[in-house]
Amino acid sequence: MMGMKKSGERSKKSVRIGALLIVLSMALTACGGGTSSDNPDQAAGTPEQTTKTPVKVVLNWFAKSEHGGFYAAEENGIYDDKNLDVTIEPGGPQVSSIQIVASGKAEFGVAHADQILLARKEGIPIVALATTFQISPQALMYHEESGITDFGDLNGRTVFIQQGQPYWEFLKHKYKLDSVKEVAYTGQHSNFIEDPQSASQSFVNGEPYVVEKQGVKVKTKLIADSDYKPYAAVIYTTEKYLKEHPETVKAFIGGTVEGWNDYKENYEKINKKINEVNTNLSEDEIAFGEEAQREYVYGYDAEEHGVGYMTEERWTELMKQLIEIGLLDQEMDVKTVFTTDYLPEH
DSSP, X not given: OOSOOOHHHHHHHHHHHHHHXXXXXXXXXXXXXXXXXXXXXXXXXXXXXXXXXXXXXEOSSSSOGGGHHHHHHHHTTHHHHTTEEEEEEOOOSSBOHHHHHHTTSOSEEEEOHHHHHHHHHTTOOEEEEEEEESSOOEEEEEEGGGOOOSGGGGTTSEEEEOTTOHHHHHHHHHHTOOSOEEEEOOSOOHXXXXXXTOEEEEETTSHHHHHHXXXXXXXXXXXXXXXXXXXXXXXXXXXXXXXXXXXXXXXXXXXXXXXXXXXXXXXXXXXXXXXXXXXXXXXXXXXXXXXXXXXXXXXXXXHHHOTTOOOHHHHHHHXXXXXXXXXXXXXXXXXXXXOOTTSOOO
16 A cells, blocks of 8 residues: 555546545535634633634534534633633535635634545645544444444445445445445435435434334444444634634544533533524424434543543544555654644543
């Protein structure tokens, strides 16, 4: 994987990776105007001053339970206490938060760890600061009666999947899924429901609720069970913003982590807020998501080290997996990709 490549092959791979990054980022966010102040660190962390530092964070999807910590920090005045004026911009399927943050139109974004590595590969200088999920809630969903027990059982079946997902490339490689009928995932579940032998991409804190409400019994298998375990819903900024405004970064990350700790205890109140922001989700669906995701936010390494914690070992493992499946062509120093220096002490 690490040997010299012909220039034509390298050019083709660069185009393929660039296209893949665009596909990945399309599921991240909606765009918005810039929020940077001339010198935001003068205001950050200084309660005596009345002018708050304006920052924007662009989420990876429409508001839902996986963003509970942001909305808790906003609703309960935690960001205010940090002297921050935070705009939470819900995401969507059409615009990339990575592009928005890289262009300076927002200070912070949310993406998955593999998306961040692929962005770095393309020369986009973003840095991961904290993860929402220690284990990604991303999963494959299948009918209870389908007989599926492992990823290898997908051969010979229809799988509804968004093309270009790194985890799907990993699954196809590891489990030799060469006889799967891949159908583009649209977010509508009628075709999946009608085919009891099919499987579909999902998040355990989302799609199973929707499908079971339609009378279909389903099971899920976490992508992490395949040993592909990228951190999910990772908060990031640019190298430039991190260098120029470290105190603002520390205040925002500290406030968001505090928001997540608050959401753990006061989720009912914040779920109502999320419902106000995203009326397409019922409060019951948001509550389902919060309960389903709780272990992945507060468990594992976060139980000992606190919400947001990340390790060099996990980032290195992910990098090597992306090299193995051909999405990265060489190693990079993961210490430049992420930092935990701005997390609050636990």
